[in-house]
Amino acid sequence: MSKAKPLGGRIFTPTFMICLMITGFFIYFAAKRFIFGIGSIANLNDGFPWGIWIAYDVVVGSAFACGGYVMALMVYVLNKGEFHPLVRPALLASMFGYTLAGVSVFLDIGRYLNAYNLYLPWQMNFHSVMFEVAMCIGTYIFVLWLEFSPAFVEKWQLKNFGKILNRVVFALIALGVLLPTMHQSSLGTMMLMAGFKLDPLWHTSSLPLLFLLTALFMGFAMVIFEGTISSRVYDLGDETSMFSKISSIMTWILGFYLVIRFQNIFMRGEMGHAFSGSFLGNMFLLENLLLLIGLFILSSASNRSNPRALFIAAVAILLGGSLFRFNTYIIGFDPGTGWKYFPSVGEQVITYGLIAMEIAAYTLFVKIFPVFEVHKPVESNP
Amino acid sequence: MKQEEFEKVQKRLGNVSRRDFMKLCSAVAATMALPGTVVPKIAHAITSPTRPPVIWLHGSECTGCSMSLLRSEHPTLEKLIFDLISLDFHETVSAGAGHQAEEALHKAVEENFGKFILVIEGAIPMKDGGVFCRIAGKNFVQTVKEIGAKAGAVIAIGSCASWGGVAAMDPNPTGCVGVQEVLPEKKVISLPGCPPNPYNLLSTIIHYLTFNRMPVLDDENRPKFAYGRLIHEHCERRPHFDNGRFARSFGDEGHRQGYCLYYLGCKGPVTYANCSTMQFGDAGSGCWPVGIGHPCFGCAEKGVGFNIPQFTTSPVIHTTPAAAHAPITLERGEGVSVKSAALMAGAAGVAIGAGAVFTAKLSGKEDKHENKEA
Numbered sequence: 001m002s003k004a005k006p007l008g009g010r011i012f013t014p015t016f017m018i019c020l021m022i023t024g025f026f027i028y029f030a031a032k033r034f035i036f037g038i039g040s041i042a043n044l045n046d047g048f049p050w051g052i053w054i055a056y057d058v059v060v061g062s063a064f065a066c067g068g069y070v071m072a073l074m075v076y077v078l079n080k081g082e083f084h085p086l087v088r089p090a091l092l093a094s095m096f097g098y099t100l101a102g103v104s105v106f107l108d109i110g111r112y113l114n115a116y117n118l119y120l121p122w123q124m125n126f127h128s129v130m131f132e133v134a135m136c137i138g139t140y141i142f143v144l145w146l147e148f149s150p151a152f153v154e155k156w157q158l159k160n161f162g163k164i165l166n167r168v169v170f171a172l173i174a175l176g177v178l179l180p181t182m183h184q185s186s187l188g189t190m191m192l193m194a195g196f197k198l199d200p201l202w203h204t205s206s207l208p209l210l211f212l213l214t215a216l217f218m219g220f221a222m223v224i225f226e227g228t229i230s231s232r233v234y235d236l237g238d239e240t241s242m243f244s245k246i247s248s249i250m251t252w253i254l255g256f257y258l259v260i261r262f263q264n265i266f267m268r269g270e271m272g273h274a275f276s277g278s279f280l281g282n283m284f285l286l287e288n289l290l291l292l293i294g295l296f297i298l299s300s301a302s303n304r305s306n307p308r309a310l311f312i313a314a315v316a317i318l319l320g321g322s323l324f325r326f327n328t329y330i331i332g333f334d335p336g337t338g339w340k341y342f343p344s345v346g347e348q349v350i351t352y353g354l355i356a357m358e359i360a361a362y363t364l365f366v367k368i369f370p371v372f373e374v375h376k377p378v379e380s381n382p
Numbered sequence: 383m384k385q386e387e388f389e390k391v392q393k394r395l396g397n398v399s400r401r402d403f404m405k406l407c408s409a410v411a412a413t414m415a416l417p418g419t420v421v422p423k424i425a426h427a428i429t430s431p432t433r434p435p436v437i438w439l440h441g442s443e444c445t446g447c448s449m450s451l452l453r454s455e456h457p458t459l460e461k462l463i464f465d466l467i468s469l470d471f472h473e474t475v476s477a478g479a480g481h482q483a484e485e486a487l488h489k490a491v492e493e494n495f496g497k498f499i500l501v502i503e504g505a506i507p508m509k510d511g512g513v514f515c516r517i518a519g520k521n522f523v524q525t526v527k528e529i530g531a532k533a534g535a536v537i538a539i540g541s542c543a544s545w546g547g548v549a550a551m552d553p554n555p556t557g558c559v560g561v562q563e564v565l566p567e568k569k570v571i572s573l574p575g576c577p578p579n580p581y582n583l584l585s586t587i588i589h590y591l592t593f594n595r596m597p598v599l600d601d602e603n604r605p606k607f608a609y610g611r612l613i614h615e616h617c618e619r620r621p622h623f624d625n626g627r628f629a630r631s632f633g634d635e636g637h638r639q640g641y642c643l644y645y646l647g648c649k650g651p652v653t654y655a656n657c658s659t660m661q662f663g664d665a666g667s668g669c670w671p672v673g674i675g676h677p678c679f680g681c682a683e684k685g686v687g688f689n690i691p692q693f694t695t696s697p698v699i700h701t702t703p704a705a706a707h708a709p710i711t712l713e714r715g716e717g718v719s720v721k722s723a724a725l726m727a728g729a730a731g732v733a734i735g736a737g738a739v740f741t742a743k744l745s746g747k748e749d750k751h752e753n754k755e756a
Contacts (some may be wrong), residue, residue, distance in 0.1 A: 043722075045715035063747040312684065315737060340716035349727050 003297060004088055004370035006155070007234055011367055019360035026353020028344045033107055033323040041346030047339030050108075050332070052347050057104035057354055059187055062137065062180075065097025066219030066224065068144060069180040075248075076173045083242060085373040090223050090232065092371055095144040096361050100354045101142050105134070107350060129189045136183035143175045151369040184215035198223045199332035200270050201284045205237035206260065207328070218321040220250035221294070224314040228307060238371055241338050244304040247313070251298045254317065258291060283327050290320030391429040410609045413585045414607040427592040428467075434534055436587065437490055440516050441522045442549040442558055444502030445474055447540040450577035459556035467587050469499070473517075484518045491532055498534035498586060502561045504525060505542040505549035509557030523564055528563045539583055540557040543570035545684045552689070557642065561604070571596055572603050576681035579660050582608040588696055589666070602684070612699070613650035618656040619643065632675075640722060643672060647693035650733065651682030657682075683746060 005270045012243040033041050044051045067090035074080045075087050080141065092270055102374055106112050125131050146165070184381030206211075224243045231239050265284075267272055274284045294317035303309035343351070366372060388400045407424045411417070427433060438448075452475070470490040476483045491498065501624070507514035512523035529535055538561040541547030550558040562570040573582050589597045597605040614620065622642035629637035630645055636648075644651070648671065650658070657678070662670035671678050680686030680696070690696065704725055 043716045045713060047715055160682070228744070232740075308741060311741055315741075338714040340715045340717040342716070342722055342727070344716070344719070345721050345725055348722060348729070352729055358393055 002149070002375045004085075004154075005372070006370050007129065007372060009366045011364060013363070016360055019356040019363075022349075022356035023353050023360065025349045028100040028355065029349050029353070030107060031217070032346070033350075034112075035340075038108070038110060039342065043344040043347065043352070044108075045092045045218060045339065045341065045342055047335035049339035050329060050345040051311070051341060052351055053104045053108045055306050055326055056351050058101045058137075059329050061097050061101050061104075061354075062184070062187070063317070063321060063325060064341060065094040066102070066184065066215045066220050067091075067222040068094025069177065070216055070219035071223060072147070072173055072176050074246075077177055083246070086223055086227060086239070086242060086246075088148070089226065089366070090370050091144065091148045092151075092220075092365055093169055093222070093226055093358075094363060096358045098137065098141045098144055100358055101137065104350070104354060105137075124376075129186055129193065133183050133186045133190065136179050136186065140176070140179040140183065143172055145159075146172050147176050151365075151371060155369050157172075177357055181212065185209065185212040187211050187325075188328075191333075194333060197333055197335050198328065199280050200268065201265065201274060201280060201335070202324075202328045202332045204264050204268065206264050210257065210264075210324070212258070212260065213253060214321045214324055217257065218318060220253070221314040221317040221321070224250075224310055225318060228311045228314070230355055230366070230372070232343050234366065234372065238306060238307075240307050240310065245311055247298050247304050251295060251315070254291060254295050254298075258288065258295065261288065266297045271299060280327075280332055283323070287320050287323040287327060290316045290323065294320065308342045309316050324337070383444050388429075401630045401637060409581070410588050413581050414589060414605075416587070420544040420592065424588055424592050433468055433591050435468040435494055436469055436499045436501055437460075437487070437533070438472040438495075438501045438503065439522075439525065439529065440500065440517075441504030441526070441543070442475045442556065443540065443547070444492070447503045447504070447577040448472070448474055452581045453637075459703060465593070467584070470494070482553075487529075491529055494534075497534045498532075500530060501539055501583070502530075502536065503539050505546045505558035505560065506564050507556035507558050508564075510554070514552065514556040526564050528562065530561075530568060533568075533597060535571070536561060536565060536568050537573060537583070537586060540575045540578060541576045541681055541684075541687060544574040546694070547574075547681075548688050549670055557746060561709050568624060569594045570603060571600075571605065571749075573608070574604065574682040575655060575657075576687060577746050578606070578682065578719055579656065579662065581660060582656070597732075599686045607657045608660070608680070609654045611654065611656065611659075613653050613655055613672075614698075615659045616656075617650050617672060618658065619672060629675075637675060640675070642699075643675070645695060646677045647679075647691070647695055648672065648677035649683065649686050649690065649696045650678045651698045652686055652696045653678060653680040653683040655682040 015249035029041050038044060041054075042051060063103050068087075071083060071087045075084050078202075106115060109115060116129075118138060135138040150162070150167060150169075152158065153165060188207035190211070192203070192205065192207045194203065196203075223246060227243060230236060265274060276283050283303075294313040297303050297313040297316070298310050303313070386402060387542060388403065392400070404421065404425065407421045407428070408418070409507065411421050411424060437624065440448075471487045473483070476486070478486060504515075506523050506526055508523060512521035515522040517525060527755070539545050542549050542558070543561050545560040546554070547559045549556065550560075560570075560572065560692075561570070571586060573586065575582075582605070585607070589595075589605075597602070597607055600609060601608050602609075617623070619640065619642045622640070623644055627636060627639070627641040627642055628645045629639075629641045631637070634645065637643075642648070657670050658672070661667065661673070668674070677692070679692050686696070
């Protein structure tokens with residue numbers, strides 16, 4: 001039994017209401033999509049079959065949701081028990097992140113009613129990267145809910161279920177570490193297949209490795225980002241000492257990533273392209289500048305124990321990592337003459353709605369279920 | 383097949399080059415949709431000294447099938463046919479005449495008893511004992527019965543031999559029938575068409591030589607590799623049919639544009655043959671009836687050719703017209719609009735603003751708390 005407790009308190013806060021309102025817009029556009037088809041709300045076309053729904057909701061969103069992955073890796077695989085208080089909030093965010101990525105894919109596939117075929121063994125194509133990603137993410141969503149389910153067990157006193165869960169939880173955690181390792185690298189493999197359509201600054205056989213590394217450091221950055229916000233918002237007490245330890249691990253991964261990234265560009269002779277002043281060259285520089293800012297801030301030990309510097313670094317790293325993924329999936333992707341794409345209002349509202357839903361569900365769950373361990377007594381509970 | 387091996391038979395093949403010979407074998411394999419690995423087998427079968435000979439008889443017909451074979455424009459094809467498939471007897475291209483020719487026929491039949499491939503071109507008149515077609519003082523029906531009984535395999539080439547064709551057209555005064563009716567005890571492979579593509583015959587014979595059995599046949603004994611599909615299915619004008627673009631009379635705008643000839647009476651939708659993929663009579667690319675602007679008249683289909691009038695519209699079997707057709711101009715997506723840009727800028731602004739406010743409120747030191755309600 002963990003020391004986590006439900007926070008309680010008022011549910012219908014202004015933040016929650018705004019999120020619900022945006023979710024309302026989401027429902028309107030989602031209904032329109034299901035009744036009149038994708039074309040009625042989206043700018044997706046034959047040249048850009050993957051738009052913001054895939055690029056943000058799945059590719060970037062699942063990297064944001066890698067907090068649960070990296071914390072499970074740290075605590076259960078590397079046995080760093082000291083970070084245990086961070087696991088459950090990270091899992092909660094991952095759970096919603098991945099679930100809503102699944103929702104987004106459901107909106108994005110044309111014949112959504114055929115989606116069940118994914119789970120029929122005789123329909124499976126084991127040579128498809130897309131199948132690997134879909135199966136892996138589809139399974140990981142269930143694994144995340146089960147990984148989080150001890151919170152339900154504690155809340156509702158589900159003793160029998162709790163006993164079963166205790167017996168299989170090691171397998172769930174092993175899956176919870178294995179699956180993201182698989183599909184996060186496969187997200188890179190998918191764009192490897194884009195061939196010459198993808199700009200050489202992003203198209204490299206190292207894409208799977210780069211995607212896996214971005215998932216790792218973005219997961220850590222997300223834990224810091226989320227933890228900083230929730231500790232302030234819910235008055236949970238200070239977690240900076242834990243964050244500073246996490247950030248030093250993250251710094252090594254980030255440094256390793258940047259070495260590989262630049263070595264790769266040098267090796268393929270694309271450095272001139274990067275500094276050519278072209279739009280894509282500048283996007284490459286911006287992406288890596290953001291990551292370098294994060295690396296630079298975190299390289300000093302005093303900054304690592306400073307909440308503000310930590311927060312800024314985490315945001316810079318999240319933005320840089322996201323930009324890398326956006327660049328790979330949309331910005332650096334050129335399907336041929338004349339094709340253009342910019343997310344339409346409907347597409348954007350769907351994405352914002354998913355983010356709003358995530359925030360709303362997160363704030364709801366932390367108040368109802370035992371997620372956070374409070375370090376200091378709460379003086380007032382409005 | 384190695385060069386040394388080939389040199390032994392090169393002279394017999396009319397001094398064709400090894401390259402041309404292997405190209406023919408590949409073409410034959412491709413016609414039957416066989417894999418490339420059987421090409422060497424085909425080459426060996428064709429050059430084998432013990433391969434069964436072909437004996438070719440003519441009945442009530444125009445010799446068009448033989449003509450189409452002779453006129454094959456593939457280089458050295460006629461040479462290859464006569465030397466390759468060991469055509470021991472062919473009435474119309476025989477050098478000898480009269481008793482001499484008749485002797486050659488019977489000698490070839492006796493020598494290859496039970497082994498030879500009998501190709502019959504032309505229908506067989508049955509009325510009045512078959513007196514309407516007599517060769518060497520014998521009714522043709524008698525000849526077919528006698529020689530057919532001794533053959534290893536029987537192929538009916540052309541529509542006449544397949545079911546009577548033009549000779550059996552209504553009112554069929556001579557009572558013409560196809561070979562199968564005269565030889566009910568044998569499985570007669572039919573290659574209908576007026577004339578059929580010479581490659582279909584060549585491929586069928588070479589299949590027999592290579593594998594010692596006939597190719598897969600449909601229920602009318604036609605080889606499936608050639609007659610498995612409707613002409614309509616692979617027609618080069620099919621997209622016009624699917625999109626409703628038709629020629630309505632000869633020489634009109636649609637006809638000149640090369641639109642679908644369905645309303646001019648094209649029988650492609652009811653005729654099983656490979657004309658649309660193999661072309662017709664090996665006359666060269668695009669030189670088949672539909673390709674030159676004439677509707678198919680269904681020569682290869684019993685009950686269609688010589689039966690339904692040329693300009694009568696045929697029924698469409700296996701109809702799969704497209705519900706909607708692909709657009710001619712492709713939309714290439716929409717770029718940024720004022721609304722979408724404004725929304726994204728607004729969302730980014732809110733995020734940056736909230737982030738900045740939050741960052742400003744964060745202390746530079748540990749352990750100080752904000753108390754903001756969420």
